[in-house]
Amino acid sequence: MRKIGILAFLFTFLTTSVIADGHNNEVNVFNARHYKADAELYGKFTNQTGIKVKLINGKSGALEKRILEEGADATADLYITADAGRCGAMDKKGALQGGLTSAAIKAAVPKSFRTNKWVGIAKRARIIYYSPERVTGAELSGMTYEGLADPKWKGRLVIRKSSNIYNKSLVASLIKNNGKAATAEWAKGVVANMARTPEGNDRAQIMAVAAGEADIAVANTYYLALMLSGKKGVEQQEAAKKVKAFFPNQNDRGTHMNVSCAALVKGAPNKSNAVKLVEFLLTPESQEHFTNNTFEFPMIDGVSPSPLVVNNLGLDFKQDMKTKLASYGKNQAAAVEVMTAAGWK
Ligand SMILES: [Fe+2]
Structure with a gap:
């Protein structure tokens, strides 16, 4: 048995x-x-x-x-x-x-x-796109995310809504680096500089600069290459040719990465x-x-990145390797709070 x-x-x-x-x-x-x-x-x-x-x-x-x-x-x-x-x-x-x-x-x-x-x-990096016709090299020299709140950009900036995850993470990284109080002040400055109430996706921000509605836009790196590839149509391809990419915070912690x-x-x-x-x-x-x-x-x-990225965005930029990406989730609620309080739609 x-x-x-x-x-x-x-x-x-x-x-x-x-x-x-x-x-x-x-x-x-x-x-x-x-x-x-x-x-x-x-x-x-x-x-x-x-x-x-x-x-x-x-x-x-x-x-x-x-x-x-x-x-x-x-x-x-x-x-x-x-x-x-x-x-x-x-x-x-x-x-x-x-x-x-x-x-x-x-x-x-x-x-x-x-x-x-x-x-x-x-x-991917979240960077600044600008109109080379309306923005001078001197204006962009030493430019940072913090500098997006500078009154010199009044009425010249487009960026998407505060509900967008890329913006939540960017603002969370600023809270991690500069603190919540300073970032709350910064968000007010950014809202004051907006050329329009936030609307559309990242590509729409690049389109707005190309169309002359704004001089600078915040958007992720891969969107420029996607537009230039022609996969999003001729109109977007032509618009992408009218803007240039700028990588912020090259003199300190490096460009915000995601x-x-x-x-x-x-x-x-x-x-x-x-x-x-x-x-x-x-x-x-x-x-x-x-x-x-x-x-x-x-x-x-x-x-190597795609040739479209290498040729139009470049490779030689300093990435922020210090700010832990885990802080984006941790500071997400605080990021939404400061953007909402600043009136960022
Ligand atoms: Fe995306």
């Missing part, structure tokens, strides 16, 4: 193992960015590893809501989205877990661009496969895919 008991136990154990292995041979990605281009990349991962990638595409808000609702019954392993502020906010809500700490990840991603729960997979991030969801059913996928996304092959399809900067050294 005892033997049968042991055999029965072994049988159950082996069956469970097989089922568990089968179950583990996949990874579920809640993906909020660049559905089409990134899908090809996940296909390559499956070919190399045999791990099936189940992609659940959606807008960041909807995917975050689902992750929070699922809680301990998580179906998501990884949440991939644009902006460290989004990953940081999910961490603050308790939706993530530690585990993105492998040697490969640590070697690929500088410390300030990751935590143990989420890591940057591609970089990332597309991959976050490890708490309760992830395939945690080790999720780690493997993040490691794959940080290989030169994947990084080249990102830079060519999204015009972001690579997260790792040794990979």
Whole structure:
């Protein structure tokens, strides 16, 4: 009887193992960015590893809501989205877990661009675009984010709404560096300088400068390359040719950086496969895919950005490597507070 008991136990154990292995041979990605281009990349991962990638595409808000609702019954392993502020906010809500700490990840991603729960997979900078006809080199000399509040820009600045995640993260970084009180004053100065009530996306800000509605705009780096590529039509391509890029804070901490991030969801059913996928996304092959399809900067050294980025934005700028991107999520509520108090729509 005892033997049968042991055999029965072994049988159950082996069956469970097989089922568990089968179950583990996949990874579920809640993906909020660049559905089409990134899908090809996940296909390559499956070919190399045999791990099936189940992609659940959606807008960041909807995917975050689902992750929070699922809680301990998580179906998501990884949440991939644009902006460290989004990953940081999910961490603050308790939706993530530690585990993105492998040697490969640590070697690929500088410390300030990751935590143990989420890591940057591609970089972008939030910079100033200007009209070379109406803005002189002297005016821009030594220009900083702080300088956007300078009265000399009165009626000349466009930037999108305060509800935009990129702005929340930029302002959160200013709070981290300069404090909340100083940033509250700064936000009032920025609002006073606006050429119009904020409207439209980042590309719309560049369009406004090209159309002469403003002299300077704040927008992310990859949008200029996207517009120049012609993928957004001739009108935007022509507009992009009329502006120049300027990288702020070159004489102090460097230009404000952000990332597309991959976050490890708490309760992830395939945690080790999720780690493997993040490691794959940080290989030169994947990084080249990102830079060519999204015009972001690579997260790792040794990979060149798209020629459109190299030729029109340049590479030789000082990145802010000191301000931890985790501060964007931590200071997000304070950032919204100071922008709202300043009347930033
Ligand atoms: Fe974007």
